Amino acid sequence: MTYDIILKELEKPSVFKNEAVLFPDYVPVNLVHREEQIRNLTRLFRIMIDSPGAILQRAILVGDTGVGKTAVAKRFGTTMEDIAKERKINLKYIHINCYKDRTFFLIIRKIAQSLIPNIPNRGLSVQEFFNLIWNYLEENNLYILLTLDEVDFIIENEALLYFLSRINDEYVNKKQRISIILITRNLNLLYEIDRSIQSTLLHNIIKFDPYTSNQLYDIIKLRSKEALKEGVIDDDTLNMIAEIAASRGDARYALELLWRAGKYADADGSNKILPEHVRKAQSDVFPFPVNIILELSLHEKLLLLSIASILKKSKSTHTNMGEVESVYNMICENKKIEPRKHTQLWEYIQNLKNIGIIQTKVINTKGRTTIINLTGIPAEKLESILSSEK
Numbered sequence: 345m346t347y348d349i350i351l352k353e354l355e356k357p358s359v360f361k362n363e364a365v366l367f368p369d370y371v372p373v374n375l376v377h378r379e380e381q382i383r384n385l386t387r388l389f390r391i392m393i394d395s396p397g398a399i400l401q402r403a404i405l406v407g408d409t410g411v412g413k414t415a416v417a418k419r420f421g422t423t424m425e426d427i428a429k430e431r432k433i434n435l436k437y438i439h440i441n442c443y444k445d446r447t448f449f450l451i452i453r454k455i456a457q458s459l460i461p462n463i464p465n466r467g468l469s470v471q472e473f474f475n476l477i478w479n480y481l482e483e484n485n486l487y488i489l490l491t492l493d494e495v496d497f498i499i500e501n502e503a504l505l506y507f508l509s510r511i512n513d514e515y516v517n518k519k520q521r522i523s524i525i526l527i528t529r530n531l532n533l534l535y536e537i538d539r540s541i542q543s544t545l546l547h548n549i550i551k552f553d554p555y556t557s558n559q560l561y562d563i564i565k566l567r568s569k570e571a572l573k574e575g576v577i578d579d580d581t582l583n584m585i586a587e588i589a590a591s592r593g594d595a596r597y598a599l600e601l602l603w604r605a606g607k608y609a610d611a612d613g614s615n616k617i618l619p620e621h622v623r624k625a626q627s628d629v630f631p632f633p634v635n636i637i638l639e640l641s642l643h644e645k646l647l648l649l650s651i652a653s654i655l656k657k658s659k660s661t662h663t664n665m666g667e668v669e670s671v672y673n674m675i676c677e678n679k680k681i682e683p684r685k686h687t688q689l690w691e692y693i694q695n696l697k698n699i700g701i702i703q704t705k706v707i708n709t710k711g712r713t714t715i716i717n718l719t720g721i722p723a724e725k726l727e728s729i730l731s732s733e734k
C-alpha cells in the first residue's frame with residue numbers, strides 16, 4: 345500500500361528541476377545586486393592575500409533579514425579561499441552561526457573541529473581548544489577568515505571581545521592568523537564593546553539595504569532558471585512574487601514563496617506555477633487575518649468577492665477596475681443591493697490596498713488602466729469566506 349502510494353506520487357511530473365536551489369542554505373555562485381558589498385569586503389580583506397599575517401582585520405555586515413548577508417559572507421569567504429590557494433597561501437574560511445553556538449566554548453570548539461580532524465568533543469577546556477587551534481595554525485602556516493554570523497546571540501559579551509581583541513594580545517610578535525567578519529541586524533552591539541575596537545569597526549561597516557522589487561525579481565529570475573523546468577513560470581508571476589516580498593525587501597521570503605508555490609503547482613498536477621499557487625504560498629507563510637476581512641463594510645466585501653471570483657477563474661496575475669466593476673454590479677443586482685458609484689468604489693479599493701489584501705498598479709496602455717491583484721489570500725479561500733456570510 346504505502347509502497348504504491350509513494351511510487352505513484354514519485355511518478356507524477358514536477359515543476360522542479362532541482363528544488364534544493366531554492367532552500368535557504370543554498371549559496372548561489374552569483375549574488376546579483378551585491379557587487380558593491382563584495383567589492384568593499386575585498387578592499388578590506390585583500391591584506392590577507394597581499395601580506396598574510398600582517399594585521400588582524402575586522403569588518404561588520406549590517407542589514408535586516410533576507411538581504412544576503414550570510415550568502416555574501418559565505419561566497420566571499422570561499423572564493424577568497426580559492427584565490428589564496430592559487431597564490432600558495434593557506435587560507436581557510438570558517439562560518440559560525442552564533443544562534444546555534446552561543447557561547448565562547450561552543451564557538452571555539454566549532455573552530456577547532458572544522459580545522460583539525462578527529463578532535464575530541466569533550467574533556468577540553470576553552471584554553472586547551474585555543475592552544476590546539478593556535479598550534480595547528482602555526483604548524484601548517486594557515487590563516488583563518490572567521491565569520492561570526494548572528495553575533496547578537498552570543499550570550500557572553502566577553503566572548504565577542506575576546507575574538508575582537510585578545511586574539512591579538514596573546515600572541516604579540518607572531519603572525520595574525522585570524523581575521524573576522526561579524527554579521528548583525530543592527531549596530532547596537534557596537535556600543536557595548538571597547539572603544540578602541542569600536543572605532544576600527546565603525547570604519548569597516550558594510551551595509552545591506554532591503555532589496556527593491558526589481559532586485560528581488562532579478563534574484564528569483566536567476567534562481568528559477570536553476571530550480572525550475574523551462575517555461576514553468578511566467579514573468580508576470582515572478583513579478584507578483586517580487587512585489588509581495590518587496591514589502592520586506594527580503595530575498596529569503598521571495599525564494600520561499602517561489603518554492604511553496606511550486607509545491608502547490610505539483611500538488612495540483614499543474615505544469616505551471618500560477619498566481620493562485622503564489623497566493624496559497626503567501627497565506628501559508630503570513631496568513632491574512634480573517635477577522636479583518638469579516639469586519640469590512642458590505643460593499644468592500646462585495647468588491648473583494650468580485651475580485652476573488654474573477655481571479656479564481658483567470659490564470660493571469662491581475663484583473664482591472666473595469667472588469668471588477670462589472671462583476672460587482674452583477675453581484676449587486678443578484679443580491680438586490682443598490683450598487684455604489686464609481687468614485688466611492690475607488691475609495692474602497694484604496695482601503696483594501698491599505699490593509700494589504702490587494703495590490704494595485706496604474707499602467708499605460710490605451711489610456712490609463714488600473715490593474716488589481718489579490719495577494720493577501722488565495723482567491724478560492726476568500727471567495728469561500730465571503731460567500732459563507734450573509
Ligand SMILES: Nc1ncnc2c1ncn2[C@@H]1O[C@H](COP(=O)(O)OP(=O)(O)O)[C@@H](O)[C@H]1O
Pocket residue numbers: 366367368369370371372374375376377378407408409410411412413414415416563595596599
Ligand atoms: N543577491 C542575491 N542573489 C541571489 N540570492 C540571494 C541574494 N541575496 C540573498 N539571496 C538568497 O536569499 C536567501 C536569504 O539570504 P541570506 O544571505 O540568508 O540573508 P541574511 O543573512 O541577510 O538574512 C538565501 O537563500 C540567499 O541565497
Ligand SMILES: [Mg+2]
Pocket residue numbers: 413414415493
Ligand atoms: Mg543570515
